[in-house]
Amino acid sequence: MSRTCPYHPPPGYANLRERGPLSRARLYDGRVAWVVTGYEETRRLLVDPRLSSDRSRPDFPVLVPRMAAARLTALVGMDPPEHDVQRRMLIGNFTVRRVTALRPSIRRIVDERIDALLAKGEGADLIPEFALPVPSTVICELLGVPYRDHEFFEEQTRRMLMATSTARQAADAATALLGYFDTLIGAKLAGKGEHTPDDGLLDELVEDRLRTGELSRPDLATIAMFLLVAGHETTANMIGLSILALLEHSGELARLRADGTLLTGAVEELLRFLSVADELQRVAAADIEIGGVVIEQGDGVYLPNAAANRSAEAFPDPDMFDITRSSRHHLAFGYGVHQCIGQNLARAELEIALGRLITRIPTLRLAEPLDALGTKPGGSVQGVLRLPVTW
Numbered sequence: 001m002s003r004t005c006p007y008h009p010p011p012g013y014a015n016l017r018e019r020g021p022l023s024r025a026r027l028y029d030g031r032v033a034w035v036v037t038g039y040e041e042t043r044r045l046l047v048d049p050r051l052s053s054d055r056s057r058p059d060f061p062v063l064v065p066r067m068a069a070a071r072l073t074a075l076v077g078m079d080p081p082e083h084d085v086q087r088r089m090l091i092g093n094f095t096v097r098r099v100t101a102l103r104p105s106i107r108r109i110v111d112e113r114i115d116a117l118l119a120k121g122e123g124a125d126l127i128p129e130f131a132l133p134v135p136s137t138v139i140c141e142l143l144g145v146p147y148r149d150h151e152f153f154e155e156q157t158r159r160m161l162m163a164t165s166t167a168r169q170a171a172d173a174a175t176a177l178l179g180y181f182d183t184l185i186g187a188k189l190a191g192k193g194e195h196t197p198d199d200g201l202l203d204e205l206v207e208d209r210l211r212t213g214e215l216s217r218p219d220l221a222t223i224a225m226f227l228l229v230a231g232h233e234t235t236a237n238m239i240g241l242s243i244l245a246l247l248e249h250s251g252e253l254a255r256l257r258a259d260g261t262l263l264t265g266a267v268e269e270l271l272r273f274l275s276v277a278d279e280l281q282r283v284a285a286a287d288i289e290i291g292g293v294v295i296e297q298g299d300g301v302y303l304p305n306a307a308a309n310r311s312a313e314a315f316p317d318p319d320m321f322d323i324t325r326s327s328r329h330h331l332a333f334g335y336g337v338h339q340c341i342g343q344n345l346a347r348a349e350l351e352i353a354l355g356r357l358i359t360r361i362p363t364l365r366l367a368e369p370l371d372a373l374g375t376k377p378g379g380s381v382q383g384v385l386r387l388p389v390t391w
């Protein structure tokens with residue numbers, strides 16, 4: 001299902017919820033899968049070890065054709081215990097302490113983009129000029145990937161993740177990205193990397209895990225690709241849609257401008273309300289009885305967190321955007337063993353990007369009506385392709 005308003009879940013989710021916390025739906029290839037819309041059921045299932053995340057299983061469900069190719073075999077595409085090994089290698093780089101240390105560079109990156117916007121004139125498309133370059137630059141600096149290659153990897157990411165891509169286009173994009181990382185790893189191995197400013201987590205992984213034989217070169221390329229893709233595409237869409245939602249809810253924006261201490265809570269509410277990464281998918285590795293039904297072994301299961309995050313049992317008056325509500329228990333970063341590894345980083349980026357933008361450009365407003373912006377098709381990271389603004 002596609003959204004009709006970029007910041008609300010597809011209207012069909014509410015109909016599904018009326019049928020109960022779990023419903024059956026037919027996928028494009030004719031296969032029937034479960035769709036979970038209940039908040040409690042989503043949480044229970046995401047911590048249930050009988051639900052597998054292993055994308056290499058032949059019975060893993062396919063939501064849109066592009067997902068049949070370019071299957072992610074690292075991190076979110078694996079089950080414990082293999083998954084734990086990869087996660088443990090990375091988690092130390094994304095702690096609150098590590099992210100706090102990155103805040104000054106995130107602020108520098110954000111301010112440089114705002115300087116460029118202000119220098120240019122009184123209007124811009126904020127997707128290419130702010131929402132995308134901020135997280136792209138941040139993840140490049142963190143990983144040690146040269147930002148000068150951003151047009152290449154942003155384009156391939158779009159091809160890989162856009163619902164309208166064919167399986168072939170998505171597979172070609174994944175191959176191109178893996179090839180890019182293999183070459184970069186080769187350069188780092190040979191010591192040919194330009195050591196400043198292009199050093200980062202990837203260099204550490206090359207030294208500590210690849211040279212020691214703990215990780216193979218293809219596995220390292222896959223992990224690096226995933227971190228780059230997950231690190232910029234989700235956050236970019238979140239920044240874009242957050243600006244849009246705030247501009248469309250002027251009362252909430254005014255409250256936020258008047259009291260900067262509301263920013264942390266506002267980011268949580270934006271994460272809940274927008275739920276940009278809302279296509280969590282699993283396959284049942286054994287029968288599971290839940291919510292009055294039995295999910296049978298081999299059944300595909302979709303857990304659209306955009307639905308769980310709008311359930312009234314967890315969030316009273318769920319369709320209301322309220323920056324002071326308590327939303328921290330949202331599922332926008334998933335839940336359980338695969339819960340987003342980059343969530344502290346994403347929160348810091350959102351706080352700094354939104355906080356600086358609304359402070360430095362207080363007259364910011366949309367240059368076109370909401371209806372003219374269009375929404376991304378379902379099966380993509382949710383967002384808008386354009387965000388024309390003026391000030």
Ligand code: HEM
Nearest residue numbers: 075076230231234235238277332333334338340341342346
């Ligand atoms: C607002 C931005 C973001 C959102 C909404 C988001 C959302 C999510 C969600 C929902 C999952 C769980 C998927 C599942 O269980 O199937 C996830 C996992 C993941 N995310 Fe994020 N993410 C964001 C930013 C980031 C950033 C900045 C990084 C940085 C590198 C990142 C890296 C990852 C990784 C590596 C995983 C897989 C973790 C695992 O399987 O153990 N994400 N993310």
